[in-house]
Amino acid sequence: MFALNAVVLGTATALLLWAPVTVSVPVLLTEAVILVGGLAVMLVANAALLRLGLAPLDRLTHLMTTVDLLRPGQRLPASGGGEVAQVIRAFNAMLERLEHERATSSARALLAQEAERRRIAQELHDEVGQSMTAILLGLKRAADDAPAPLREELQEMQEITRESLDEVRRLVRRLRPGVLDDLxxxxxxxxxxxxxxxxxxxxxxxxxxxxxxxxxxxxxxxxxxxxxxxxxxxxxxxxxxxxxxxxxxxxxxxxxxxxxxxxxxxxxxxxxxxxxxxxxxxxxxxxxxxxxxxxxxxxxxxxxxxxxxxxxxxxxxxxxx
The missing domain is CATH 3.30.565.10 (Histidine kinase-like ATPase, C-terminal domain)
Structure with missing residues (x-):
């Protein structure tokens, strides 16, 4: 920023020193037009140079507000050796570290999640599934020996238990697809x-x-x-x-x-x-x-x-x- 402003102010000073321009008292109209025109040119040049110099920071700010670690590889080009380029390189390095740490932590979390799914599926299959199978067999034996009115109710309970067992098996398949490991x-x-x-x-x-x-x-x-x-x-x-x-x-x-x-x-x-x-x-x-x-x-x-x-x-x- 100092270099850009120095160029603008140095140019304006050189024009004032070597240009055949004088200022009268009171100021003449032509002199006022020249001074105002020079000031306008200097301000426009200064604004353009500042916008050019701050453009990388604008892109950096936009990336900082929109970056998503689930979409890795978002980087800004950093060329040159100025302070802005150093800030961009530091931000890119920080993104690299954050993406690596996010991937590592996500891997641990997902592996733990899959292990917990496997454990729950195993317990549902071994404990709940076997218990419901035993209940289903008990209801069948009771229905075979029960009188007709009670037999119908037991058969209805047997059908509900069978549907619940099928649902448990479906949940087990969703939690841990055994066919993926086997076939x-x-x-x-x-x-x-x-x-x-x-x-x-x-x-x-x-x-x-x-x-x-x-x-x-x-x-x-x-x-x-x-x-x-x-x-x-x-x-x-x-x-x-x-x-x-x-x-x-x-x-x-x-x-x-x-x-x-x-x-x-x-x-x-x-x-x-x-x-x-x-x-x-x-x-x-x-x-x-x-x-x-x-x-x-x-x-x-x-x-x-x-x-x-x-x-x-x-x-x-x-x-x-």
């Missing part, structure tokens, strides 16, 4: 979409490539959880009729897309579910995009509404030579 990602997504279609009545289309590479367990779990949360959002908010779940392999990435034909994205505000998906995506070094559903070749959307597409791109680990 892999494709089978787990197939089971997830079938269960989703059964409970919501929506038409689900699956498009899974046959040449999917082997993925790390963490990557498979993130892909499954993102698909699960996306389908949950479709059922709650999209007002859709059809959903397409696709998983394909492109170069050194796998791409998961969940596309619906619902009402589309109504507001830019993201809830806890979407932010949770972004945090999971960061754990595997992937990228998550949520945008309106792509249009077909005819220029229309993929369904009756504008639709929404969730797109997760995850890197495939390279094979060691």
């Amino acid at each position: 892999g990602l494709v089978s787990a997504l197939t089971s997830l979409t079938e269960d989703f279609a059964t409970h919501t009545g929506l038409q689900v289309t699956r498009r899974f490539c046959a040449d999917l590479p082997a993925l790390a367990p963490e990557t498979e779990l993130v892909l499954y959880r993102v698909a699960q949360e996306s389908l949950t959002n479709v059922a709650r908010h999209a007002d859709a009729q059809r959903v397409t779940v696709a998983l394909c392999h492109r170069d050194d990435h796998v791409v998961l897309t969940v596309t619906d034909d619902g009402c589309g994205i109504q507001a830019p505000r993201e809830g806890a579910g979407i932010r949770g998906m972004r945090e999971r995506t960061l754990l595997i070094g992937g990228s998550l995009e949520i945008a309106p559903a792509p249009r077909t070749s005819t220029g229309t959307s993929t369904g009756t509404g504008t639709g929404t597409q969730v797109r997760l791109t995850a890197p495939v680990p390279r094979k060691q030579p």
Whole structure:
């Protein structure tokens, strides 16, 4: 700032010293016009130079108010050796540290969350599930030996218990999909979409490539959880009729897309579910995009509404030579 102002004031001083300009008393009209014009030129030049010098700080302020650690890589260019460039470099370094710390803490939290889900699912399966199975068998034996009026009531209780047991099993699958560990990602997504279609009545289309590479367990779990949360959002908010779940392999990435034909994205505000998906995506070094559903070749959307597409791109680990 001092250098810019020095240039303006030095130029004005040089013009006053060497230019053939005099000031009379009282001031003549021509002299007043020259002085006012020179002052105006000096102020305009000073304002332009200050705006130019402060422009990096304006960009820094905008980034500071809009930065999101769930979208890493937001940086400002810092060239030169001035104080402003040093401030920008310090801010970029701080963002680097914050993103690393956020990713580390999120990883610990999500791993603890998955461990707790696994524990609860195991207890539901071993304790509650077995207890309800024993109750179901006891009700069956009691209904077989009971008189006709009481038998009907016991059979109704038996049916309620069976439905509750099915609900417990469904919760266990949502908490910890055993099929993901036993049969892999494709089978787990197939089971997830079938269960989703059964409970919501929506038409689900699956498009899974046959040449999917082997993925790390963490990557498979993130892909499954993102698909699960996306389908949950479709059922709650999209007002859709059809959903397409696709998983394909492109170069050194796998791409998961969940596309619906619902009402589309109504507001830019993201809830806890979407932010949770972004945090999971960061754990595997992937990228998550949520945008309106792509249009077909005819220029229309993929369904009756504008639709929404969730797109997760995850890197495939390279094979060691």
